Amino acid sequence: MEKKIITTVAGIIENKDGDILCTLRDQGKYDYVSFKWEFPGGKVEAGETQHQTLARELREELDIEVEIGQFYYQVEHDYPDFHLSMAVYECKFTGDHMAMNVHKALKWVKPKDLLTLDWAAADLPVAEKVYNNMK
Incomplete structure (x- = not known):
């Protein structure tokens, strides 16, 4: 049986101090991504561009405004129950507030400290790339 393909977009959101926004997933349908950064x-969603998706998701989940920059990385990852195809974009935090509407926790992390977090498997190569490029 073919795995379901889930197409997502994520942002590497940098604040004015150069810190990166990281979010902690809550308990979800799949234990292997629950409580992971x-x-x-x-x-x-159907008919959306990647930029539209990212802007919408960030508003819904975090109530934040960002400036979406250039494409950064493409992740193709096989989880046990689905295949994740994730486009990642560089973003600048342009707002002055945020809310925690979906996640268990969030924090701003210095690039040199990114690899201290327990990342979801698909996000780990992105964290490694940011760490290697920005430390």
């Missing part, structure tokens, strides 16, 4: 974003 991830870069914020979400599923692409």
Whole structure:
């Protein structure tokens, strides 16, 4: 049986101090991504561009405004129950507030400290790339 493909977009959101926004997933349908850190974003809906998806998801989940920059990385990852195809974009935090509407926790992390977090498997290569490029 073919695995379901889930297409998502995530943002590497940087604040004025150069810290990166990391979000902690709550308990979910799949234990292997529950309580793991991830870069914020979400599923692409029919008819949406990647930029539209990312802006919508960030508003819904975090109530934040960002400036979406250039494409950064493409992740293709096989989880036990589905295949995740995730486009990742560089973003600048342009707002002055945020809310925690979906996640268990969120924090701003210095690039040199990114690899201290327990990342969801699909997000780990992104964290490693950011760490290697920005430390």
